[in-house]
Amino acid sequence: MAREMQGEALSSLPILDLSYADDPSRRLILLQELHNALFNVGFLYIKNHGVPLETITNLVSRLPALFNQGNDFKASLSKLNSPHFLGYSGFAEETTLGKKDLREQFDLATELPVVWQDPKNHKATGGVGDRDFTKLYWRLRGPNQWPCEDQIPGFKNAYLKYHDALQALSYRFVHLVEEAFGIPIGTFDNFFLPHSTGAQAKTREYMPPQHRIKLVKYPPSTENYQGQGVGAHKDSSGWLTFLYQVGREEGLEVVSTIGEWILAPPIEGTFVVNFGNAFEAATDGAVKATVHRVKAPLSTSNPRYSIPFFQGLPLDLTISEIRRYIPESVRKLRRESGALENHDSVSTFLDSRWDSLGESQLRKWIRSHEEVGRKWYGDEVASYYLR
Ligand SMILES: O=C(O)CCC(=O)C(=O)O
Numbered sequence: 001m002a003r004e005m006q007g008e009a010l011s012s013l014p015i016l017d018l019s020y021a022d023d024p025s026r027r028l029i030l031l032q033e034l035h036n037a038l039f040n041v042g043f044l045y046i047k048n049h050g051v052p053l054e055t056i057t058n059l060v061s062r063l064p065a066l067f068n069q070g071n072d073f074k075a076s077l078s079k080l081n082s083p084h085f086l087g088y089s090g091f092a093e094e095t096t097l098g099k100k101d102l103r104e105q106f107d108l109a110t111e112l113p114v115v116w117q118d119p120k121n122h123k124a125t126g127g128v129g130d131r132d133f134t135k136l137y138w139r140l141r142g143p144n145q146w147p148c149e150d151q152i153p154g155f156k157n158a159y160l161k162y163h164d165a166l167q168a169l170s171y172r173f174v175h176l177v178e179e180a181f182g183i184p185i186g187t188f189d190n191f192f193l194p195h196s197t198g199a200q201a202k203t204r205e206y207m208p209p210q211h212r213i214k215l216v217k218y219p220p221s222t223e224n225y226q227g228q229g230v231g232a233h234k235d236s237s238g239w240l241t242f243l244y245q246v247g248r249e250e251g252l253e254v255v256s257t258i259g260e261w262i263l264a265p266p267i268e269g270t271f272v273v274n275f276g277n278a279f280e281a282a283t284d285g286a287v288k289a290t291v292h293r294v295k296a297p298l299s300t301s302n303p304r305y306s307i308p309f310f311q312g313l314p315l316d317l318t319i320s321e322i323r324r325y326i327p328e329s330v331r332k333l334r335r336e337s338g339a340l341e342n343h344d345s346v347s348t349f350l351d352s353r354w355d356s357l358g359e360s361q362l363r364k365w366i367r368s369h370e371e372v373g374r375k376w377y378g379d380e381v382a383s384y385y386l387r
């Protein structure tokens with residue numbers, strides 16, 4: 001409790017109590033706070049979110065053992081084994097803004113089979129209905145690489161439970177966003193749920209998406225300066241992000257509305273929620289994908305662990321399709337407050353080549369893991385996306 005109060009005092013970001021959603025006398029307060037967080041801040045905490053503490057602890061308690069495994073274990077789960085960019089990437093292997101990110105990570109996702117069809121073996125119309133599974137971006141979808149059960153006992157089960165709880169939370173949260181947008185609850189269900197009856201007439205059926213979860217470790221710095229855990233960025237892996245910050249190690253910072261870095265410290269019992277590039281693009285910038293970064297822990301600190309859940313979208317969905325669901329009353333909020341920011345990552349969606357989520361995701365993954373991209377997609381494809 002003391003910790004929670006300290007955190008709340010430290011952070012100037014809004015903390016929304018999701019239990020208000022079930023209380024008719026307070027629901028409106030929650031929706032007003034959400035409206036403010038969506039359109040004026042772009043970053044928020046949620047508490048009383050309904051994810052059982054045990055579900056979180058079961059996964060979190062296995063992180064030290066997972067990251068303490070030796071190089072052979074980590075190499076056996078390397079992302080290089082996976083055309084889906086799922087698996088381990090080592091310390092300082094990623095760069096943001098031209099600098100190494102001082103973190104290591106396991107990328108996991110919704111456990112799903114491969115759907116991609118190799119055009120060499122299938123006709124180009126080899127999809128189901130109007131879906132063409134020979135499109136290269138479908139190759140992003142596929143199963144996880146799992147550690148051996150005897151090496152990290154209970155890991156797979158703990159991960160799957162955590163995934164399902166976060167998926168459910170994310171869908172529930174999207175319903176609140178719909179309400180805050182003033183559109184019927186369930187409008188976006190078509191994107192997430194199989195055979196949903198959706199609140200609006202369907203344009204077409206989508207395949208429920210694959211969500212991504214990163215398990216991240218930021219070790220204490222070995223030098224006397226504080227390096228970059230991850231450089232300033234907007235999230236590009238999904239629609240909404242639900243971040244769990246483990247323990248008490250601070251480091252996450254967010255750009256405020258007046259352009260200053262503010263701390264987003266861990267607050268017990270909360271998730272941090274923020275919005276990805278696709279969300280910013282779909283709302284014409286009315287809801288911003290807020291820039292954030294993580295400072296590496298000091299040499300005297302403990303390691304910092306975090307678990308971002310990136311809510312996915314169907315790969316064959318386009319930003320123009322999503323825009324059709326966003327009312328003018330929402331989109332004009334941005335236009336009233338100024339011009340669209342010229343961020344490459346958001347304006348990417350304004351280029352018709354990357355308009356589909358699949359194209360933009362394939363581009364993003366190849367650009368951040370070039371070696372994996374070249375290995376599984378070939379030099380010609382990699383060069384196309386790296387241009
Ligand atoms: O580790 C964190 O707290 C944030 C990580 C993050 O922003 C990301 O991986 O996109």
Ligand SMILES: [Fe+2]
Nearest residue numbers: 233234235292
């Ligand atoms: Fe992020």
